[in-house]
Amino acid sequence: MQLKRVASFTVRTLIRLLLLLIAVSVFSFVLVSLSPVDPINAYVGAEMLQISPEQRELITQRWGLDEPMITRFFLWLQQLATGNLGMSMVFNQPVSVVIANRFQASLQMLAIAWLLSGVLGLILGIVAGAKAGSWIDRIIRFYAYVLASSPTFWVALLLLIIFAVTLRLAPICCAAPPGVLAQDVTLWQRLHHILLPALTLSIIGVANIALHTRQKLIEVLNSDYVLFARAQGESLVGIIYHHGLRNVILPAITLQFASLSELFGGSVLAEQVFAYPGLGKATVEAALRSDVPLLIGIVFFSAIFVYTGNAIADLTYQIVDPRIRLGN
Amino acid sequence: MCLNVKSPSYVTGLLLLVQMVSACAPAAQQTTQSSSSMTQSNSQQTGSSEQIVLAIGGESEEGYDPTLGWGRYGSPLFQSTLLRRNENLELVNDLATNYNISEDRKVWTVNIRQDATFSDGQPVTAEDVAYTFNKAAESGGLTDVTVLQEAVAIDADTVELRLKQPQSTFVNRLVTLGIVPKRAHGSDYARNPVGSGPYKLVQWDEGQQLIVEANPTYYGEPPAIKRLVFLFVEEDAAFAAAKSGQAQVAAVPQALAVQQVEGMKLYDVTSVDNRGLLFPFPRSNAKTTPDGDPVGNNVTADPAIRQAINVAIDRQALVTGVLEGYGSPAYGPVSGLAWEQPDANIQDANIAQAKQILTAGGWGDKNGDGVLEKGDLQAEFTLLYPASDSTRQALALSVAEMVKPTGIRANVQGKSWDEIEPLMHSNVVLFGWGSHDQTEMYNLYHSKAAQGEFYNAGYYANSAIDKTLDLAMGAPTEAEAIAFWKAAQWDGQNGFTAKGDAAWAWLVNLDHTYFVSTCLDIGERQVEPHGHGWPITANIAQWKWTCN
Numbered sequence: 082m083q084l085k086r087v088a089s090f091t092v093r094t095l096i097r098l099l100l101l102l103i104a105v106s107v108f109s110f111v112l113v114s115l116s117p118v119d120p121i122n123a124y125v126g127a128e129m130l131q132i133s134p135e136q137r138e139l140i141t142q143r144w145g146l147d148e149p150m151i152t153r154f155f156l157w158l159q160q161l162a163t164g165n166l167g168m169s170m171v172f173n174q175p176v177s178v179v180i181a182n183r184f185q186a187s188l189q190m191l192a193i194a195w196l197l198s199g200v201l202g203l204i205l206g207i208v209a210g211a212k213a214g215s216w217i218d219r220i221i222r223f224y225a226y227v228l229a230s231s232p233t234f235w236v237a238l239l240l241l242i243i244f245a246v247t248l249r250l251a252p253i254c255c256a257a258p259p260g261v262l263a264q265d266v267t268l269w270q271r272l273h274h275i276l277l278p279a280l281t282l283s284i285i286g287v288a289n290i291a292l293h294t295r296q297k298l299i300e301v302l303n304s305d306y307v308l309f310a311r312a313q314g315e316s317l318v319g320i321i322y323h324h325g326l327r328n329v330i331l332p333a334i335t336l337q338f339a340s341l342s343e344l345f346g347g348s349v350l351a352e353q354v355f356a357y358p359g360l361g362k363a364t365v366e367a368a369l370r371s372d373v374p375l376l377i378g379i380v381f382f383s384a385i386f387v388y389t390g391n392a393i394a395d396l397t398y399q400i401v402d403p404r405i406r407l408g409n
Numbered sequence: 410m411c412l413n414v415k416s417p418s419y420v421t422g423l424l425l426l427v428q429m430v431s432a433c434a435p436a437a438q439q440t441t442q443s444s445s446s447m448t449q450s451n452s453q454q455t456g457s458s459e460q461i462v463l464a465i466g467g468e469s470e471e472g473y474d475p476t477l478g479w480g481r482y483g484s485p486l487f488q489s490t491l492l493r494r495n496e497n498l499e500l501v502n503d504l505a506t507n508y509n510i511s512e513d514r515k516v517w518t519v520n521i522r523q524d525a526t527f528s529d530g531q532p533v534t535a536e537d538v539a540y541t542f543n544k545a546a547e548s549g550g551l552t553d554v555t556v557l558q559e560a561v562a563i564d565a566d567t568v569e570l571r572l573k574q575p576q577s578t579f580v581n582r583l584v585t586l587g588i589v590p591k592r593a594h595g596s597d598y599a600r601n602p603v604g605s606g607p608y609k610l611v612q613w614d615e616g617q618q619l620i621v622e623a624n625p626t627y628y629g630e631p632p633a634i635k636r637l638v639f640l641f642v643e644e645d646a647a648f649a650a651a652k653s654g655q656a657q658v659a660a661v662p663q664a665l666a667v668q669q670v671e672g673m674k675l676y677d678v679t680s681v682d683n684r685g686l687l688f689p690f691p692r693s694n695a696k697t698t699p700d701g702d703p704v705g706n707n708v709t710a711d712p713a714i715r716q717a718i719n720v721a722i723d724r725q726a727l728v729t730g731v732l733e734g735y736g737s738p739a740y741g742p743v744s745g746l747a748w749e750q751p752d753a754n755i756q757d758a759n760i761a762q763a764k765q766i767l768t769a770g771g772w773g774d775k776n777g778d779g780v781l782e783k784g785d786l787q788a789e790f791t792l793l794y795p796a797s798d799s800t801r802q803a804l805a806l807s808v809a810e811m812v813k814p815t816g817i818r819a820n821v822q823g824k825s826w827d828e829i830e831p832l833m834h835s836n837v838v839l840f841g842w843g844s845h846d847q848t849e850m851y852n853l854y855h856s857k858a859a860q861g862e863f864y865n866a867g868y869y870a871n872s873a874i875d876k877t878l879d880l881a882m883g884a885p886t887e888a889e890a891i892a893f894w895k896a897a898q899w900d901g902q903n904g905f906t907a908k909g910d911a912a913w914a915w916l917v918n919l920d921h922t923y924f925v926s927t928c929l930d931i932g933e934r935q936v937e938p939h940g941h942g943w944p945i946t947a948n949i950a951q952w953k954w955t956c957n
Contacts, residue, residue, distance in 0.1 A: 117827035130849040135555040143549030173471040255617040260638040358616030
């Protein structure tokens with residue numbers, strides 16, 4: 082019975098994913114084709130007057146831009162069927178390679194940011210909820226409201242000014258110190274370069290999770306069963322551990338997995354500010370220079386990434402709360 | 410012109426904020442530096458003859474394949490070229506030992522040196538040279554070799570480059586096209602370049618840095634600096650890196666060049682990175698571009714208006730006021746280059762003469778509103794500039810102020826390039842160009858080049874100038890072409906510069922400003938082309954570290 086449910090859940094999820102990807106590819110193809118940025122002008126740049134019309138023709142042919150949009154879309158679909166995402170125009174490299182390389186750099190940052198925001202948010206939320214109305218609750222709430230209302234890039238710049246420029250504790254750019262060969266970069270150096278962007282990125286999620294967790298915990302603490310537990314002499318820590326945590330963690334998980342999309346979006350800005358060479362920076366390049374294959378590759382990838390996150394959230398519900406069952 | 414992609418404007422703006430705050434920091438840092446000489450020596454230690462760090466931008470995201478355009482300006486580092494331009498921009502041999510051009514000017518025969526080897530130890534042969542040119546001719550990259558019919562290796566050290574038609578500017582391909590090995594040139598070459606240049610690639614962290622080391626098999630004098638690290642960061646970060654002693658060479662915008670950096674000297678390099686006003690040449694509604702955009706402008710079609718503007722502008726004031734002194738007046742598109750016509754220079758900042766020209770042209774202010782008119786026509790036009798470029802904004806606004814006393818009204822408007830493109834054939838636009846390749850001048854002024862794109866966007870047309878430009882293009886050598894290039898600018902009667910048709914009002918050449926460590930000797934500088942940063946590397950193999 083359970084197995085059947087899991088199977089039908091998987092099939093339904095995959096069908097939805099497929100439909101999503103088709104919609105995403107059609108929309109992004111149309112949108113990019115309508116973009117006023119001429120990919121050839123963007124490529125040629127300042128060399129414009131030394132490139133003859135004949136050479137321009139060659140460039141157009143090399144990228145297949147001489148075909149109409151509809152033809153290009155079907156050619157691209159054909160390629161995709163064979164597992165080929167095409168060549169990136171900006172990087173002169175297969176799109177899959179570009180995404181793999183760049184995502185490796187982004188992944189570490191995203192993972193640290195994601196864990197930080199989840200753990201920090203949950204702890205802050207529980208503390209605030211348990212001590213609702215106290216000064217510590219007020220401080221945490223103030224902190225959360227400030228974070229929730231500040232744009233990522235602004236926070237990123239502020240941190241950059243304080244830690245990199247004024248205090249000189251953090252590096253100004255990049256994922257490794259300049260002039261050091263890849264095999265000589267130490268773990269500490271890597272962490273040193275990744276910490277500030279990751280911290281910035283984690284800030285997006287913290288406030289949201291902290292405030293929701295706090296609200297839920299207050300609700301739980303005002304319930305009849307907690308009153309009963311108190312009457313039996315249970316301590317506050319015990320109540321939170323036995324009764325609060327399971328109730329509180331559900332909204333936290335939902336938010337945490339739903340925040341993957343915000344995290345991904347935020348990484349574009351954070352990477353731009355910190356000159357961190359991840360997928361976010363590649364996205365900006367691809368969009369500004371109308372690199373259609375790369376842009377759609379990244380959009381595809383991020384759609385799968387976010388969708389998987391949401392699917393995992395669905396799955397974890399039933400582990401955390403046995404009352405929730407697949408297919409119900 | 411710069412169509413180079415900018416990061417979103419708010420990011421740039423906020424980075425400026427960072428830079429402003431960082432600019433406030435020096436006071437505190439200077440005290441710490443002077444209070445402990447240790448700090449100072451530490452910051453100096455980061456550069457040495459073993460390794461220097463350069464923050465000059467210029468990452469080639471496509472990789473380092475000359476057949477796709479790598480090495481267009483500056484040093485191709487990993488590869489070497491047949492010819493080179495020295496600090497006076499004269500042609501000198503590099504891989505080539507000599508070359509000659511056939512009677513019909515269509516066959517270039519080049520002999521190459523026999524002691525050159527690629528960094529993998531294999532010799533450089535005529536076969537490799539022929540392959541490089543043939544490959545570059547068919548690959549759609551940023552080097553234009555479309556005039557080449559075919560390149561053929563005659564023997565081990567002779568190669569024949571056969572052209573479809575004579576082209577004197579083809580010599581620029583011999584200067585910029587790095588030779589690649591035929592056997593090792595595949596799809597992964599751009600990321601694993603093998604060449605006969607002074608340096609070889611060690612590591613490229615895309616979007617971050619490029620590490621190169623001296624190539625032990627280089628046939629020239631071995632480079633004095635063993636290892637170069639190119640940091641690919643924005644200008645503000647480059648400045649920060651220079652201030653903290655992490656970088657020994659940093660390209661900075663003119664606005665930052667006024668600052669002092671401990672242990673560094675400011676290099677203020679003359680360039681042909683020019684800015685000027687393009688005038689639509691024909692009368693309006695004369696025709697449209699192939700895309701249907703309007704061509705021509707009734708006001709700027711009048712030579713009196715174009716000449717008066719050229720005469721009225723105070724170019725020196727633009728250099729001091731807008732460029733902080735880091736620049737020079739421009740009277741033509743090729744200032745400072747060997748093919749510049751010095752006779753084309755005019756006495757500017759002369760409002761009285763401008764008024765005279767306008768009166769003689771039939772313009773007068775009858776209704777007393779400060780703007781001249783001629784019949785129904787008001788002496789008024791729109792002056793467009795790319796809104797993302799603050800230097801061009803300042804230039805455009807200053808020019809509008811400068812021509813106002815003559816009775817000409819320029820309405821300044823900032824727009825994005827995408828908005829400017831359809832308007833640039835019928836409005837005055839503030840463009841910027843500048844190249845070591847004369848093809849650019851040809852494409853700016855030849856009437857056949859006007860096809861609704863950036864080439865001759867103002868639809869300038871003068872059959873005498875066309876003829877001179879064609880003669881220059883078809884001349885057997887660069888030396889002989891120069892006479893024609895100069896004549897096209899101004900030959901005493903005709904020319905496209907201010908004394909003649911005044912098809913443009915050239916304004917200024919930007920200087921390229923670099924902070925360079927006082928310990929680093931970077932030799933004599935060339936007049937740099939458009940593009941701030943990489944051109945400084947043109948003679949990088951000769952750089953020397955002078956401290957211990």
